[in-house]
Amino acid sequence: MKPYSSVLKLRLLNGMQYRSAALAGVATQFFWGFMYIMIFEAFYDQVLHNPPISLKELIVYLWLQQSFLAFIMLWFRDNELFDLITTGNIAYELCRPCGIYGYWYAKLLAQRLSSALLRCFPILIVAFFLPQPYRMTLPPSFTTFLLFLVTLMFGLFLLVAISMFIYISVFITLSPVGSLLVFGVIGEFFAGLVIPIPLMPSWLQEIAYMLPLRLTADFPFRVYSGHIPQDEALMGILLQLVWLAILVLLGRIALNKALQKVVVQGG
Amino acid sequence: MSLYFNYLFILFKSQMQYRTSFWLLTIGQFLVPLSLFAGLYFLFERFGQIKGWDFYEVALCFAVIHMAFAISECFARGFDAFSSLVHNGDFDRVLVRPRSTIVQVLGSKFEFTRFGRLLQSVLVLVWALNNLAIEWSVIKAITLCLMIISGVSIFAGLFILAATLCFWTIQGLEVVNIFTDGGREMAQYPLNIYQKWVTRFFTFVIPFGTVNYLPLMYILGKSEGNDLLYMLTPVAGIVFLLPCLLVWHIGVRHYRSTGS
Numbered sequence: 001m002k003p004y005s006s007v008l009k010l011r012l013l014n015g016m017q018y019r020s021a022a023l024a025g026v027a028t029q030f031f032w033g034f035m036y037i038m039i040f041e042a043f044y045d046q047v048l049h050n051p052p053i054s055l056k057e058l059i060v061y062l063w064l065q066q067s068f069l070a071f072i073m074l075w076f077r078d079n080e081l082f083d084l085i086t087t088g089n090i091a092y093e094l095c096r097p098c099g100i101y102g103y104w105y106a107k108l109l110a111q112r113l114s115s116a117l118l119r120c121f122p123i124l125i126v127a128f129f130l131p132q133p134y135r136m137t138l139p140p141s142f143t144t145f146l147l148f149l150v151t152l153m154f155g156l157f158l159l160v161a162i163s164m165f166i167y168i169s170v171f172i173t174l175s176p177v178g179s180l181l182v183f184g185v186i187g188e189f190f191a192g193l194v195i196p197i198p199l200m201p202s203w204l205q206e207i208a209y210m211l212p213l214r215l216t217a218d219f220p221f222r223v224y225s226g227h228i229p230q231d232e233a234l235m236g237i238l239l240q241l242v243w244l245a246i247l248v249l250l251g252r253i254a255l256n257k258a259l260q261k262v263v264v265q266g267g
Numbered sequence: 268m269s270l271y272f273n274y275l276f277i278l279f280k281s282q283m284q285y286r287t288s289f290w291l292l293t294i295g296q297f298l299v300p301l302s303l304f305a306g307l308y309f310l311f312e313r314f315g316q317i318k319g320w321d322f323y324e325v326a327l328c329f330a331v332i333h334m335a336f337a338i339s340e341c342f343a344r345g346f347d348a349f350s351s352l353v354h355n356g357d358f359d360r361v362l363v364r365p366r367s368t369i370v371q372v373l374g375s376k377f378e379f380t381r382f383g384r385l386l387q388s389v390l391v392l393v394w395a396l397n398n399l400a401i402e403w404s405v406i407k408a409i410t411l412c413l414m415i416i417s418g419v420s421i422f423a424g425l426f427i428l429a430a431t432l433c434f435w436t437i438q439g440l441e442v443v444n445i446f447t448d449g450g451r452e453m454a455q456y457p458l459n460i461y462q463k464w465v466t467r468f469f470t471f472v473i474p475f476g477t478v479n480y481l482p483l484m485y486i487l488g489k490s491e492g493n494d495l496l497y498m499l500t501p502v503a504g505i506v507f508l509l510p511c512l513l514v515w516h517i518g519v520r521h522y523r524s525t526g527s
Contacts, residue, residue, distance in 0.1 A: 027442050028449070032449065032452070035452060035453050038461045038462060042317050042456075042461075052313075175291075177288055181291065181298065188302070195306040195309055200309055
């Protein structure tokens with residue numbers, strides 16, 4: 001475990017260096033946050049008989065989405081890893097005395113973590129002081145908050161496990177473009193990034209609930225606002241753990257398969 | 268002009284060398300806005316309307332903006348990727364050639380894969396027009412064309428402005444995406460659904476309102492007062508290109524090579 005944790009730490013420090021990029025990101029995220037809230041505000045303007053999610057909960061959802069974008073975006077990628085695979089430098093990675101799955105997992109995890117740590121606090125702090133109706137609200141209780149933290153963390157682990165499949169697929173296709181697109185488009189849609197899952201029609205919601213994707217983003221955010229009650233949240237955490245185990249296992253098998261077939265062209 | 272077509276031809280050939288990648292990208296460009304459009308559709312299924320605009324009216328708006336964005340990204344991609352040109356010092360080579368810098372930068376990149384996006388928005392446009400009861404006249408058709416042209420020039424202008432910034436900052440700025448990508452997302456909906464200050468900013472500073480709101484009202488028969496005025500508003504979008512080009516020329520004069 002030790003080499004993995006040091007990779008995590010090093011990458012974390014490395015990622016923290018890009019402060020001005022993070023600042024630019026924060027500005028962009030604010031713009032998107034405001035825009036989405038205004039759009040939904042306009043939609044909610046009309047009288048709705050019991051909407052599936054209240055505007056207040058939706059605003060919390062949207063701000064959390066913007067603050068933790070790095071935790072939930074599948075296209076957030078490491079070009080270094082792609083280059084390793086396509087140029088054949090993967091040979092060096094194979095020489096390292098630690099498992100490649102764990103090593104890459106730690107690397108990707110650190111990247112997302114550092115990027116989110118830099119961005120989420122400024123966004124959240126400002127969002128708490130915005131005038132109504134844009135203001136972010138506190139979770140209904142402390143236990144909800146704790147549950148949110150736990151689900152967010154597991155969601156992140158899950159997302160990294162999913163994103164590993166993108167890298168594994170590049171072993172076969174040798175070009176990240178196609179897999180990034182498919183994973184990106186489908187992933188974002190079913191994680192509730194295009195429209196929040198409660199607002200989808202019910203047949204689509206059923207599909208979304210069957211996939212692990214919504215556990216990475218939609219689920220923790222709704223736990224925070226209390227839209228998902230606590231007992232349901234606990235069930236969700238269990239589901240997250242099951243998915244995590246399945247995906248990591250599958251990922252390891254797939255990676256080993258891919259590595260057995262890997263051909264390194266000299267150079 | 269013939270030089271530009273030469274550029275295009277060469278770029279097309281070079282992009283065709285990676286056929287699978289090309290098709291995948293094209294399909295992807297088709298799918299990305301499709302998922303956005305699906306989101307839009309589902310929202311309208313749930314809510315019915317947004318501040319008095321119904322689904323097909325917004326779909327028309329969506330189609331026009333995405334079409335404009337796709338076309339301008341096709342053509343003005345060179346400006347979008349301009350930071351690398353400055354960063355690597357390659358802009359020096361552009362300067363020593365006896366042709367206009369704009370033609371050369373325009374010709375430096377051309378994204379044929381954006382046709383996927385274009386196709387998607389054309390389909391949405393056709394679908395929306397089929398389902399809208401519009402009394403068509405020549406003037407309205409012209410207005411629709413003007414809307415698209417105007418949108419293209421606004422996006423192109425924004426790309427040029429963003430590229431000009433690189434002369435000072437050397438590196439590309441992510442913040443500029445607020446106006447290009449953000450403007451696109453925002454202008455998917457008729458501008459009057461937003462708060463007043465947003466509407467004003469995007470009408471008078473960056474004239475998206477003259478693409479998707481004022482002329483749209485005219486086409487849908489929602490406008491009051493002088494029709495001609497509504498019809499001609501897209502021209503403001505085209506005029507927007509002029510100061511952008513001016514700023515570009517100032518930027519070029521300011522350029523200092525980074526070396527290589």
